[in-house]
Amino acid sequence: MFLSIFDVFKIGVGPSSSHTMGPMTAAVRFLSLLRDHDAARNAARVRVTLYGSLAYTGRGHATDRAVCLGLLGHAPATLDLDAADSQLVALREHKVLRHSGLPHLAFDPQADIVFNYGPALPGHANGLIFEALQSDGRVCVSETYYSIGGGFVVTASEREHPTADSGDRRQHWPYPFDSAAQMLQMAEESGLTIAQMKFANECSERPATQVQAGVTALWKAMDACIERGLNAEGQLPGGLKVNRRAAAMRRQLESERNSQRAQPHAANDWLSVYAMAVNEENAAGGKVVTSPTNGAAGVLPAVLRYYLDHCRGADPQKVPDFLLTAAAIGGLIKYRASISGAEAGCQGEVGSAASMAAAGFCAVLGGTPRQIENAAEIALEHHLGMTCDPVGGLVQVPCIERNGIGATKAVTAASLALRGDGTHFMPLDNCIEAMRQTGEEMSTKYKETSQGGLAVNLPEC
Secondary structure: OOOOHHHHOOEEEOOOHHHHHHHHHHHHHHHHHHHHOHHHHHOOEEEEEEEEHHHHOOOOOOHHHHHHHHHOOOOHHHOOHHHHHHHHHHHHHHOEEOOOOOOOEEOOHHHHEEEOOOOOOOOOOEEEEEEEEOOOOOEEEEEEEEEOOOOOEEEHHHHHOOOOHHHHHHOOOOOOOOOHHHHHHHHHHHOOOHHHHHHHHHHOOOOHHHHHHHHHHHHHHHHHHHHHHHHOOOEOOOOOOOEOOHHHHHHHHHHHOOOOOOOOOHHHHHHHHHHHHHHHHHHOOOEEEOOOOOOOOOHHHHHHHHHHHHOOOOOHHHHHHHHHHHHHHHHHHHHHOOOOHHHHOHHHOHHHHHHHHHHHHHHHOOOOHHHHHHHHHHHHHOOOOOOEOOHHHOOOOOHHHHHHHHHHHHHHHHHHHHOOOOOOOOOHHHHHHHHHHHHHHOOHHHEOOOOOHHHHOOOOO
16 A cells, blocks of 8 residues: 555645546546547547536536536646636637647537436446547547546546556555554554654655655645635535634634633534634635545644644644654555545545544654554544435535534544553454445445435425
């Protein structure tokens, strides 16, 4: 299992890593494919068909907008929102894509993005097919992509026949653990922490200074997202008329601080407000960091901000330890199960995020590798079976509050683990396998299709 911290945490845009960032990336890849394909010289039009969860909740997750942005050449990490908006207006008006090295391609977002509500494609619940068509309607270039969660995208061929890249990388990683059991064994044998092993792995692929700078940039992006969310007000887009709450909650908490109105449980409120600030920004289409997904992007930054602002003796120099430890756990979960809500339900998103955050928090509080593994297991265990049932296909209800609750569970899990010596009944590997099995057997109604649960039980007003 060889996921870099920069694969687990990616700077992008909301509202969804799998439904926004993934399709945008797939569109950029299709443009690259066309440039390298001789048959593309005869192309006159582009068509995109969305399947499975991408079809059912694509409009609520802005998948159609993301596809357009990708076909205009925008990538999630470098998206200029102001420039993108003006280009989208022009695309809707002129209905043509103009790129160097390609013929002008007709593309009408209203007609050429097809929402197919039939069966999902075989490789994953989030599938989409890009086609370049000749003037007579015949397909000259076609590619199938799967958005597999966290902004990761693979072609159908890559999904069915993984490359040897991971195996090649294994030879260069000094601590190539692909299970929690191996991780603990390597930590015991080496005398290193999980963060130190993860850092050594990262340094086998890029200079240490680059790793350090990259990790710092990730936290700055996360913290900046919290700050934007804590200061923004108004109504979130999408039609549900959900109001932002983080800014008002922060003002209340600040006014109550050091007063007789302050409650002991206010620490939980701070955790929630940090997480909700991030996910309100995500719901508004702002810049976020997949942690490990957009829908669960608030949990981990909230716990890290809570550590820095509310824990005695907090050391900002430990931020890399938090993120590296969390990335190690996130990589295990993705490799052995899934972080995709469309594949595993919300246990795969907020559950994974809480597990990662619990591990990072336990690490910076001085936990041993076994206590860290225990913290990750406790947090994940108590999200098992959680469904993904976004109302209206939007990442607002219940997603925003759910991140706040996930953050409080993460802190509780770390605290429980630190009260023990790391010995516990259920290993993390087995808990991850339980999540995989649960997700596999979960009805598709509860896996990001908005066909069950809260999504179909709405107030009649």
